[in-house]
Amino acid sequence: MDQPSHEQLSEVDDLDADRLLEVAREAEVEVRRAERRRLRLVLRWCDLHPALDDSQRLSWGEQDRVWDCDAWIGGEGVPAVAEFTAEPLAAVMRMSPAATTSLMGEALELRHRLPRIHARVESLDVALWRARRVAKATQGLSVEAAAHVDAVLAPLVDSVGPTRIDRAVAEAAALYDPETLTDAEEHARVHEWGITLRHHRAGEGRQWAGTSWLAITGDTPTLQRLHDLITDTTAPPADPDANPDSQRDLGVRQIRALAEVLDGLGAPRPRVRLAIDITTDDLTGDLTGHSAQVGRVLGLGPATLATIRDWLAGASVTVLPVLDMARTDAIDAHDPPRWMRDLVTRRDTHCVHPFCDTPATRCDLDHITAYIPMDEGGPPGQTHPANLAPLCRHHHRNKTHGHWTYHRTNHGDYLWHDQHGHTYAVTRQGTLELETR
Known part of the structure; x- marks a missing residue:
């Protein structure tokens, strides 16, 4: 990304208070214009990727990892968008797929169910973030209730906060969807x-x-x-002076x-499972004057040895042998043994799809080169650390369906290719876009 030039910085540094306020107002208009352009692009992307049927429709379950979820993005009457369409757009905008899915759903909600508020975004009278706040709240309402919210909030959406928005949504639900209150209570009990x-x-x-x-x-x-x-x-x-602490x-x-x-x-x-990298000397040694000594709780971060000792006091501790991270053994079975899973999840701490940070412990282990059963002609030794990578269930399905392809380099990076000619490298420093055809 280009850095601001010295001339641009000087333009700001030379402003007095009155002129600065004028420029700030102009900057806000520029931001709204850019947001409007992004909104139009997102809506066009949705238009280009309609779902052929409900079984192939983009749903919140893809991002929330609730695989039997049928909560599709957008409210009732919003056009269906095909699954697996968030990732290519998310990558070029350097957003997470979940955030992009939210943007897609709220954009569709604005255009199709909140036309008055959408028109005010188009005229630059309302910041997109305010309109999205309303769109997020109305996706569970009926068409009539959403229209009521649109009529009530459109004239003043540029000046209200979350409380006023939530009140308008609740009033609309009471007016037009009163029978949903019982359903909402039951849904909360079952799902929340x-x-x-x-x-x-x-x-x-x-x-x-x-x-x-x-x-x-x-x-x-x-x-x-x-x-x-x-x-x-x-x-x-009652008397705080008695004990100021x-x-x-x-x-x-x-x-x-x-x-x-x-x-x-x-x-x-109950058993509490925390995988902690420390030695027995750490636990039995003298900590006097060494309060900064730390161990590492896998998947979480560092903790002082004093804190770890407090946690382990009176606990039953299982000591595991040291894991050789250089191990390269291969097996003929599809499912990796425990040592291999531990090695891969420690090597790659999160899902290796671009911009995904789902912890590796919650991921599937994907065979980078697809596993072929030996009774179907597959070669021996297909399951080994270099051919395994953690993918969250959504991105595992995405890769399996052929929407993205990837491979692991000799340096341990992952090169991903989407269907639109974009290539991304997932490294320990983050995700980098390498080239575009």
């Missing part, structure tokens, strides 16, 4: 209730630091009881209270 553990918050730019995030979704009274049980036992004293360490005490709740259940401690 549960507990999710995350070790990273994608996009926030923060490190793991030995901290994970537990999200619980369920009926309101039950979660309120759990919340009250923890907070009531950890409430700070009480408010600061409230979160720490709440987590410890949760641990006490778990201990009070009387059940044996």
Whole structure:
């Protein structure tokens, strides 16, 4: 990408406050014009790739890895788009396939179900990000309800926030889709209730630091009881001067209270699986004056040895032999043994498709050169580390259906080719576009 010239920087540096505001206004118009152009390109891309039938229609299941999901992008009445069409567009825009799928669905929603708001984007009166916020919220509504939201919000969408948008969507659902409330409650119970553990918050730019995030979704009274049980036992004293640290360490005490709740259940401690690269000397040595010593939790990041010791206190630890990362053994079977899977997932830490960052531990291991069973004439030794690569299920299917091809180089990089003549190299430094026919 071209760097700004000295002349361009000087133009900004020489502006006084009044002129700077004028230029900022002009810059906003330029941004909206560029966004409008991108929106038009995305819509044209969708038009060029219609789905032939519902079995070949782009759905959210492709990106969310819910393989029986039939939640197609866009709302009721939006034209169907063929599956596997997000990746080529995502690559040239240097976006993830999931983000591109969202953009495609919201663009179609705007054009076909929110025409008033779409017209204001076309006239540059509304920033695309605001219009997309509405489009994302209306995709589950009926045609009539979406039209109501369009009529209510179009005159003021350039000045409202998420709360006003969500209120308009809820009012439209109540007016036009009241029977869906029961369905929504049942859907939430079946598809949304549960507990999710995350070790990273994608996009926030923060490190793991030995901290994970537990999200619980369920009926309101039950979660309120759990919340009250923890907070009531950890409430700070009425007089904050009595213990000035009480408010600061409230979160720490709440987590410890949760641990006490778990201990009070009387059940044996469950197994917690963390693969940690450390030596026995690390665990038994003297840490005095060496608080910065670290081990590495595979798939997560570094943690101090002091923290790791705290985690392992009273735990049952399984010590595994050192994995030889230079091992090249081949086997005749299709499925790799455990050591080979561990080697490949440690070597390639994520899905090796361009711009995909799904952790390798959640991926399939793909045979780069397709596996042919020996009883069908396949050669021996087809399964070995150099012929395996982690691909998330969606990109595994994408490659299997022939939409992309790839191979692994002698340097351990992956060269991918789409059907439009673009070539991408996936390296340890990221994804690079190499050439275009």
